[in-house]
Amino acid sequence: MKGDIGDATLVSQIFAQEQIDTVVHFAAESHVDRSITGPAEFVQTNIFGTFNILEAAREAWLKEPSGKPSGTDCRFLHVSTDEVYGSLGETGAFQETTPYDPRSPYSASKASSDHLVSSYYHTYGLPTLITNCSNNYGPYQFPEKLIPLIINNALQGRPLPVYGDGKNVRDWLYVVDHCEAILTVLQHGKIGETYNIGGNSEKQNIEVVHTICDILDEKVGLLPGDRARRSLITYVKDRAGHDRRYAIDATKIRTNLGWHPRVNFADGMHRTVEWYLDNKAWIASVTDGSYREYYEKMYGNR
Numbered sequence: 001m002k003g004d005i006g007d008a009t010l011v012s013q014i015f016a017q018e019q020i021d022t023v024v025h026f027a028a029e030s031h032v033d034r035s036i037t038g039p040a041e042f043v044q045t046n047i048f049g050t051f052n053i054l055e056a057a058r059e060a061w062l063k064e065p066s067g068k069p070s071g072t073d074c075r076f077l078h079v080s081t082d083e084v085y086g087s088l089g090e091t092g093a094f095q096e097t098t099p100y101d102p103r104s105p106y107s108a109s110k111a112s113s114d115h116l117v118s119s120y121y122h123t124y125g126l127p128t129l130i131t132n133c134s135n136n137y138g139p140y141q142f143p144e145k146l147i148p149l150i151i152n153n154a155l156q157g158r159p160l161p162v163y164g165d166g167k168n169v170r171d172w173l174y175v176v177d178h179c180e181a182i183l184t185v186l187q188h189g190k191i192g193e194t195y196n197i198g199g200n201s202e203k204q205n206i207e208v209v210h211t212i213c214d215i216l217d218e219k220v221g222l223l224p225g226d227r228a229r230r231s232l233i234t235y236v237k238d239r240a241g242h243d244r245r246y247a248i249d250a251t252k253i254r255t256n257l258g259w260h261p262r263v264n265f266a267d268g269m270h271r272t273v274e275w276y277l278d279n280k281a282w283i284a285s286v287t288d289g290s291y292r293e294y295y296e297k298m299y300g301n302r
């Protein structure tokens with residue numbers, strides 16, 4: 001079913017009609033840049049939307065007569081982000097016990113939703129789990145996010161916008177590893193707990209861009225005039241409040257649940273670039289008029 005999680009009536013109708021015993025809550029406004037220009041949707045979807053699903057689950061799982069899925073067999077897994085923990089200096093890594101310090105409207109809205117989920121466990125006994133993961137990459141990622149945006153532009157010989165000095169660090173997690181981690185937490189995680197998920201692949205943004213350029217030069221050849229794609233790199237005005245570094249300490253999920261990332265950054269990037277090369281029609285279909293407007297607004301005047 002396709003619908004808006006902001007529509008409380010629809011969400012509770014779905015719970016009433018279907019024997020839902022498991023929620024994996026991915027739905028969100030997810031892009032930090034969009035949260036800076038338009039925070040209202042982030043508050044609406046990420047906070048109120050999460051609240052609506054929590055309320056529907058509470059109603060269905062904790063108040064239903066017997067015969068329906070009972071609270072003890074159910075699971076509500078909330079997918080969240082490492083950005084709730086704020087920004088790191090040169091060293092250290094986020095643990096599940098790191099105090100929250102969100103700094104963008106996006107991360108503040110995700111932090112709020114995490115707190116709501118946690119409160120439903122403590123207050124009502126809703127069987128919740130929370131995962132906070134690092135930056136994902138891989139097939140089907142919308143080209144507003146760094147890696148597909150750079151692949152798309154580099155393929156077309158367009159400038160490659162890099163924020164600030166390009167030295168912001170993110171811990172990159174291949175999407176299939178993330179999915180396996182979510183399944184592991186869903187099946188074996190301890191109710192009421194939070195698990196951090198990281199890719200063990202800290203990279204500066206500029207390293208990520210260099211990697212994409214070099215893979216494309218190798219796979220599809222240099223640009224006209226024998227120019228390497230790195231020549232397209234253009235430093236642009238930094239994102240407001242750009243967090244410097246994120247890093248995940250994934251000891252808990254590794255030690256308690258046996259999960260670890262299986263795809264290293266080099267391998268994951270080759271797979272990702274290859275996927276975008278094989279799926280140009282998909283990129284064309286999602287980079288329509290509204291994407292071009294968004295791109296112009298974000299990067300046109302930097």
Ligand SMILES: NC(=O)c1ccc[n+]([C@@H]2O[C@H](COP(=O)([O-])OP(=O)(O)OC[C@H]3O[C@@H](n4cnc5c(N)ncnc54)[C@H](O)[C@@H]3O)[C@@H](O)[C@H]2O)c1
Nearest residue numbers: 003004005006026027028029030045080081133134135136
């Ligand atoms: N991409 C990352 O690197 C990353 C990192 C950490 C956490 N997360 C979290 O993972 C989840 C998925 O992120 P993503 O990167 O796939 O984002 P995405 O923007 O690609 O996907 C979000 C999905 O939510 C849906 N959605 C948005 N608003 C909705 C609404 N009001 N009602 C119903 N559906 C709605 C969208 O249609 C889309 O399918 C999000 O909760 C995000 O906060 C993502």
